Amino acid sequence: MKQINRINNLGLINRSKLIEFYFNDKKLYAFEGDTLASALLANGFIFTSRSIKYHRPRGLFAHDISEPNSIMQVSIEDKEFINVQATDIYLYNNMVIKSINHWPSLDFDIFSLKRIFSKFFLPGFIYKTFMYPRLLWDFYEKLIRKTKGFGKLKLEEDLLRYEKKHSNTDILIIGTGPSAISFAYSVLKFGYKIIMVEQDSIFSPTMLDIENSFTDDKQKNEFSQIKDYVLKHSNTTILLNTKLSSFNDHNFSTLIQNSSVINLSESNYSPDQILWKIRSTKVVIAAGAIERPMLFENNDLPGIMSSKSISMYLNRYGVIPGKNIVLYTNNDYSYQMIFDLLKNGISVSAVIDVRKNINDEILVKLQKNNIKVILHHEVIKAYGNKFINKIDISSIDKKEKTTIKCSVLAVSNGYTPINQYHVQSGGLLSYKEEIDSFVPIETKFSPIHIGGSAGIFDLAESIKSAYLKSLTLIDKKMADLKKTSELNNFKNTNNYSISKYLPSVIYNMNTKNIFVDYQTDTSLFDIKYAIKEGFIFVDQLRRYTLFGTGIEQGKHSNDNILFLLADILDLKPDQIGHVKSRPPFSSINFGAISGRSNNEFFDPIRITPIHNWHKQNNAIFENVGQWKRPLYYQKFNESMEESVNRECLAVRNSVGVIDASTLGKIEVVGPDSIEFLNMIYPNKFTNMKIAKCKYSLMLNDEGMIFDDGVIAKLDENHYLIHTTSSGASTVLDWLDQWLQTEWDHFNVSLRSVTDKWTTISVNGPKSRDLASRLFENVDFSNESFPFMSYKETSVDDIPIRIFRVSFSGELCFEINVPSNYGQYFWDKTFELGRDLSIVPYGTEAMHVLRAEKGFIIVGQDTDGSVTPIDIGAIKMLSKSKDFLGKRSLDRPYFHENGRKQLVGILPDDFKNRIYDGAHIKNINDEILTGDILGHITSSYFSPILNKSIALALVKNGNAMIGQKVLIIDMNLNKNYGTITKPVFYDEKGVKQQ
Amino acid sequence: MNNKLNTKNSYSIFSIIKGGFNKNSILDISISNKTPKKQYDVIVIGGGGHGMATAYYLAKNHGITNIAVVEKGLIGRGNTGRNTQVVRSNYLWTESSLLYEHSLKLWNNLSQDINFNVMYTKRGVFSLAHSYQEARDVARRVTANKLNGIDSIYLTPKEIKDYIPIINISPKVRYPIFGASLQKRGGTVHHDAVAWGLARRLNQIGVDILQNCEVKNLIIKNNIVNGIETNKGDIFASKIAVAVAGSSTRFAEMGKFKLPIESHPLQAWVSEPIKPILNPVIMSNAVHAYVSQAEKGELVIGAGIDKYIGYSQRGSFSVIENATSAIIELFPSFSKVKLLRTWAGLVDVSPDACPIIDLTPVKNLYINCGWGTGGFKATPGSGYVFAHTVANNEPHVLNEPFSFTRFESGKLIDEHGAAGVAH
Amino acid sequence: MLLIKCIFCGERDETEFHYGGELRDKRPLNPNDLSDKEWAEFLYSKRNVNGIHIEQWFHSGGCRQWFNIERNTFTNEITNTFNLKKQKITREKD
Known part of the structure; x- marks a missing residue:
């Protein structure tokens, strides 16, 4: 233990x-x-x-x-x-x-052993090899793939439970360090609400030890006070174990909480990880900076660590990585590690600093503790098999060389402020020479950066400057007053420096094992070679050598490489640009992004009031848009085909009922309704009589069919238009758009009533009988209630709307009852129809019945490139008025020879249905010769005709009626059939009349 | 073939071994950084894949090598380096499928043609159907493809599962899988390799690639273009070919004609690299998402375009949320994989989701635009027919249908209206 | 993710809205007076502005009203929101 x-x-x-x-x-x-x-x-x-x-x-x-x-x-x-x-x-x-x-x-x-061959792995290795022979690439590729990737995904289900939370606040502060606390203190005083975000499990882990953080008692006291103020304020919300994942336009932030903790609760209701979506007025980045590695041979050996991390492991976890520690640095800030160690009675063996001079106070302290400081030297090479054990150092002028033993080498090559969120959102950076880093150029769109993230590494200065920056959020006069009123004890008295350091080996091509990006194994050599190949721009160099593309996205490596590139090209860092970092900054599980939007929550499910009845009656459902609709009802052990045939025959011979509640229903009301409908539909509504129905197509302004349905005139200036089940919301949006943006002078209002009514569609020769039993006060005779008309009635004050229309080709009454009574009337229909052999039927039978009649289904028989002319509905197009699509249909192309037209096809093999999507050619053509004339849009077996039928779109199809054609299906089987008119049953429409 | 295309520096396993001992022996400039000449035969505006491929085929097929490729930014850093690498040719309409098929055939030997491994891997591309109607549409497309000589097969859910054991074909999910089309020759091409490889080849041929060279205006006299004004000075040429996704409208304005184009962000994102788990490309039009695993091990996911126009190259998080959910529906275990990086390309969308490759109302000015989400896979094919159009001042038979005038006549090639999958 | 100020409901997340394209010219009262070319331009051509763009949005998940916004398509900054009659109702703070 x-x-x-x-x-x-x-x-x-x-x-x-x-x-x-x-x-x-x-x-x-x-x-x-x-x-x-x-x-x-x-x-x-x-x-x-x-x-x-x-x-x-x-x-x-x-x-x-x-x-x-x-x-x-x-x-x-x-x-x-x-x-x-x-x-x-x-x-x-x-x-x-x-x-x-x-x-x-x-x-x-x-x-x-791969290391032995490393000299062959030039940048772009795969680009330059495995080309010959061509045929072997897919084989090579499989081998190459196996060497790539990090972890292995197991296929078991993800047991983590993810939730999403939405919130908004005035100021979202990322980080809880000294500058964050100072900023928070200030804006709380302005009355702002704040959310503070800490990735650690404790608040302000870097300021645990206030006692030892400040040398000045006044600072100590004042900071303790403001920290308490922030912690206790009612407008402060603190999220621990939380990381900012991405910063987006309009101050929209995504954060992930608890991705580094395990939820051990037994409860099913406590989430493992939470994706926060927070909208704020401003985001403040106080996330510090990242320490960069030093470059020398074998700079990747275990035991070589960032100096800051050694401090953190010590202070936060009570761990030191080894006994014999050496510091190798280019800046004064990194000496903090030595002081942290000394406090705990641990010394370091030596310090190697590339600079000629270091801060005097530091020097004195080190000398007092007998720590050897080797100035103006660099590390040339580290040794060790699996751990570092010694290093070669040399004076910068190369005159003196020596070897030092060590078990840990702490390195610091300066610090990279966390500027990625700023860059993600399109922000730019500028190079600041005194800290050898890029800092954000803030605009009104970008987050505010404070502390280390703004390139301010001195504790006292970061506290005061964060305070000053918070004043930019308030009125300038107020701000001027406040500038000197508080936190005046915090002044930078250290004058620490950072000096840019690049090893001289970068000019030598024959360098080995100097790694500039640990995770992708990108070496200094790779960078130099790629530059010679012409990759002199950062983003190209990055993509070519792959630095910064690992899991941590180059957080430790990007800036080192930028400086190298600038130096090699003899440019200033500012002149070469910076890496375009992309969201997220901290990665998140796909599961967290999806949250609970899976399975039944992937997309809302819409059901009709009759849904449970369908289920009890063995309905097999299909998705129609978001709706669940019965496809067919299975009786005993029927196959689907048997069920559908039974349902079809019942409709043709007695009576069948379909739940048509899903059909879109929109009420159009207002004095300009006629004019509006005249524009929306190709037919003319001007002379339409009350209680009449009209079928029409809805066209877009390009003249293409995109929806269809029946329009009923309920009253003067009051219409009900029907849409397809899946198209209802699109149509409503479409109508709203025209009405509000184009024809705002029309006095018309629209209302979606789809869910308000349950539609019981009663079809078949006995439907009149059944309807009469249901509503004894209504005269259902043909004279009183003719085809394409409408009646209203009521039962015990429940309003009932009945439409005599037909999508089956049979006598049909579409009975609309308020949804609350849907189930009641549905049950009553079946009760009263029992002796009429009443049968419920589903969408598949509906499709067969309408195909027998040649009624189209938008989206099946049309595909967005079909016009009313193509389907033979030219009579519908009014000549005496404008309508959407009219001008487009006047273009010559739509009247040219060669348009595809809707026709019927009777296959020679009448027993078997042709595959959907089969294509049509001239009778004498072969599979790969001759033009494609068209394709099958609908193909069914018609039980009433006892033969297979199909609808098709065929070039010049109307002129080909009676001709035999070749039909090729997706298995390239050849079938033959005869083109007919697109109607197979009751051509004259006697039954529905 | 122009003999300038044969160069001494050639990559192969032997040269690499040699290079291991003498690094300079195979050092070859991939991206040259030149200063512009005063006059060229052809200026290609746009250093993306399409622009570079146009220059390449102008040299290879038409013997024109005095070419400048003018790029506002950097080679490989526009859409060419920001896409999901999918290539396929199983489009619905004959016009589209023939153009993309031509491209797929060119991809097949492009690595050898330009002596740079673009890694065209025939992983297979699946397009899933999630309803009876989608299954019918897929069957229709499979039939059309076969009749056009393009490989395509229809698979049942069980057959899909045999190919991709990790896919979820349970009928209990919200939108179960009904079937799929599979194009076995479909797959992926490494996007960066296309950029570097074409740039290197153009350099060998002697084509000038001018990076960070922004075109300020076209020099047009009497409706004839003969040059461009750039931030590096005026450059003249007898012909100017424009292939600039995201800036097409700007160039149309310079030429005083109008385009039916809108520029939208198109987002894609990758997971952290994991060991191989998914070989083919899976696309699902109904749930607007597609996924494949890149050769580096990242799962690459794409969605449909963002709804509003935008040049920011940033998209909405909600698009990522929706498509990620869709992918988890198909592959529940992917829930455990972490998002690494998201980005947005900029695509020019035309009313019928098909490109415009044609002469323009301005003499000697040619345009290639409107590829929507399908641009990358068409790179060599697009370059091939555009080069033909520029060299001969008339379209190649393959791009004849993709004319300007189709919007006037109404003769659109409606790929999205016809439920052709988008990506 | 844009934050859009519906002129009727106030600031809401983009997901509540539908984008309705750029503010286009009025549909001609007599389309038949237009040549095929002119009609095609009306139907299809787009300004597709890189910069300040006036566009139509529909608060489909809210009040179901259409209105216009002025948005910079490069920065995504929304500089103005107004109703269809183009009266400026609000000007957002910088």
Whole structure:
């Protein structure tokens, strides 16, 4: 149970709770509150992983989501996590952690032999090889693919439960460090509401120890006060364990909460991860900065870590990675690590600084503690097999060389402010020489950056400057007054410096194993070679060498490479631009993005009031738009075909009922209704009589059919128009658009009443009989209630609307009752129709019946390129008025020879239905010769005719009636058939009359 | 063939081995950075895949090598480097399918043609149907493809499952799978490789690629174009070919004609790289999403275009939410995979989702635009027919239907109206 | 994700709205007076502005009213929202 690298009494971990976990099948111990990274370090695991390309040993470099090396496969109970950065997940009892990218084991990895061939892996290696012979590429590709990718996805269901939360606030502050607290304090005083976001599980982890953070007592006291003020304020909301994922237009932010914690609750109602969608007036980035690695040979050996991460592991988790620590740096800020260590009685063996001079105060302190400082030197090379054990250093002028032993090399090559959110949203950066970094050029669209994210690394200065920046949110006069009223104790008195450092080896082509991006194994050589190949622009260089395309998206590497590129091209960093980072900054599970929008919640389900009855009567449903509609009702062990045939024959011979409630119903009311309908539909409505119905097509202004339905005149200036089931909402939007944007002088209003009415469509020769039984007070005789007319009645004050229309070709009454009474009247219909052999029928039978009659289904017999002329509805097109689509239909092309026209087809093989989508050619053509004349749009077996029938769109089809044609289906079977008029049953329409 | 196309620096496994010992032996400039000459035979505006392919085929098929390719930004950093790499030719209408099929055939040997591995991998492209009507539409398209000599097969859900064991064909999901078309020769081509490979070849041929060269105006006299004004000075040429997705309207304005084009963001996103789990490309029109796994292991997901026009190259998060849900419906285990990067390309959408490749009302000015979401897969085919159009001052038989005048006559080739899948 | 200020309902998320395209010319009262070319231009040609763009939006998930906004298509900034009669109702703060 010994944790060899753990220091007593330090950090915010729960030492009373020991945790067992497994790393590569080895049982280890750590404490509650550890991350995988701190737990591994505590147990002496410096070497944690293998690199992706050359399988080089790698260890932890960072402490946060910029960690490039330690990517793990994690499971706990049945929950599985892939591609987890060891720094980005907390440790739990019985967690199983596996390192990836090696075989057979981390220690002994056969693939590390790849290193021997590394000299052949030039940038763009695959682009330049595997071309010959052509035929083998797909084989090569499979092999190459196997070497790529990090974790392995297991196919078991994801057991995590995701939720989404929406919120809004005045100011969203990312980070809870010193500058964030100062900013929050200030804006709370203006009366703003704030949300503060912390990726750690505790508030302000970097300011745990206020006592030791400030040397000045006044600062200490004032900061404690403002921190308390922020924490206790009622307008403060704090989200812990939360990361800002992306910053988008109009201050819309997505955040992920709890992606690094495991929910051990048994409850089914507590989510594992929450995707927050927050809209704020302003977003403030106080997320700090990321420390950059140094460049030298073997700079990727385990044991080489960022100086800041060593401080964090020490302060936060009570862990030190090793005993013999050396610091290699180019700046004064990184010395903080030494002071943190000294506080705990740990010394460092040496400091190598590339600068000639360092801050005097620091120098004095180091000398007091007998720490050797080697100035104006650089590290040339690190040695070690799986851990660093020594380094070669040289004076910058190359005159002196020496070797130093070490077990940990802390490095700092300056800091990259978190500017990615700004860049994601289209922001630009500028290079600031004194800190050797890019800082955001803020605009009114971008977030506000403070503290390290603004390139301000001094503690006191970041507190004061954040305060000052918050004043830009208020009136200028007020701001001027406030400028000097508070936080005056915070002044930068340190004068720390950072000096740009690039090793001289960058000018030498024969350099090996200097890695500029750990995760993608991109080396300095790769960069230099690619530049020679002409990739001199950052974005091209990045895509070509793949740096910054790993899981951490180049957070640790991008700037180092920019500086290299600038230097090699002899340009200023400003002149070469910067990497265009893309959202998200911190990755999120696809599951979290989807939230609960899966299965039944993927898309809303719409059901009619009769739905349960359908279910009880063995309906098999189909999706029609969002609706669930019965496709057919299965009786006993019927096949679908048997059910459909039975239903069809019942309609033709006795009476069948279909639930047509899903048909779109829109009421059009107002004095200009006629004029409106005249424009919307091709037919003329001017002389239409009350209680009459009219069938029409709806055209877009290009003249194409996009919906159809029956229009009934209920009253003067009051119409009900029907649409297809799936087209209802599109049609309503369409009508609204014309009415409001084009014809706003029309006094017409629209109302969707689809859900208000349940439509019981009673079809068949006995439907009059049945309807009369249902509504005894209504005269259903042909004289009183002719085809294409409408009647209203009521039963016990329940209004009833009856339309005599027909989509089956039979005598039909479409009975509309208020939805609350839908089930009642449906039941009554079946009760009264029992002795008439009443049958419910579904959409498939409906399709067969209408196809027998040649009635089109929009979207099946039309496809967006079909006009009313093509389907033979030319009579519908009024000549005496304008309507949508009219002008387009006047174009000569639509009247030319060669348009496809709707026809019927009777297959020679009348017993079998032709495959849907079969194509039509001239009788003497072959499969690959001759023009395609058209295709089958609808193909059914007609039980009443006892033969198969089809509708088709065929070039000049009307002129070909009676001709035999070749029909080729998708299996390239040849069939033959005869073109007919598009009507097969009751051609004169006697039955529906 | 023009003998300038044979160059001494050629990549192969042998040259790479040699290069391992002597790095400079195979060093070859991929992207040259030149200053413009005063006069060219042809200026191609737009250094995307289409523009570079046009220059390549002008040289290869028509012997024209005095060409400048003028690019406002950088090679490979527009839509050419920002797409989902899918190639296929199983379009519904004969006109489209023949053009894309020509392109697919050119892809087949492009690596060898330009001596740069563009990684055309025949993973197979599945287009799923989620309703009876979609199944009918797929059957129709499969039949049409076969009759046009394009490989295409229809699969039942069970057959789909045999190809892709990880797909969810349960009838219990909201929109179950009814069937699919499969084009086995469909697959992916590595987008960056196309950019680098064409740029390198053009450099070898002697074509000038001018990066960061922004065209300020066309120089037009008496309705004849003879040059361009750029931030690098005026450049003259006898013919000017425009292939600039996202800026087509601007060039039309310079030529004082109008285009039926709207520019929309088109988003795509990738997961973190994982070990191989999905070989083919899966597209689903009904749920507006498609997915494949890139050779680096990332799951690449795309959606339909964002609804409103925009040049910001940023899209709406809701598009990502909806399409990600759709992909999880198809592949429930993908829920565990993490989103790594999202981006938006800029596509020019025409009323019938088909391109315009034609002469323009301005003499010697040619335009190639309106590819919508289908541009990448057409890269070599588009370049081939556009080069023909420019060289001969008349369209190639394959791009004749894709004329300007079709909007006047109404003779559209309606791919989206006809439920042809979008991507 | 745009934040759109419906002139009737106030600021709402983009997902509540439908985009209705650029504000186009009035549909001709007598389309038959137009040549095929003119008609095609009316039907299809687009200004497709890169910059300040006046467009139509429909609050489909709210009051179901159409209105116009002025949006910079490059920055996505919405600079103005007004009703169809083009009266400026609000001017958003910078």
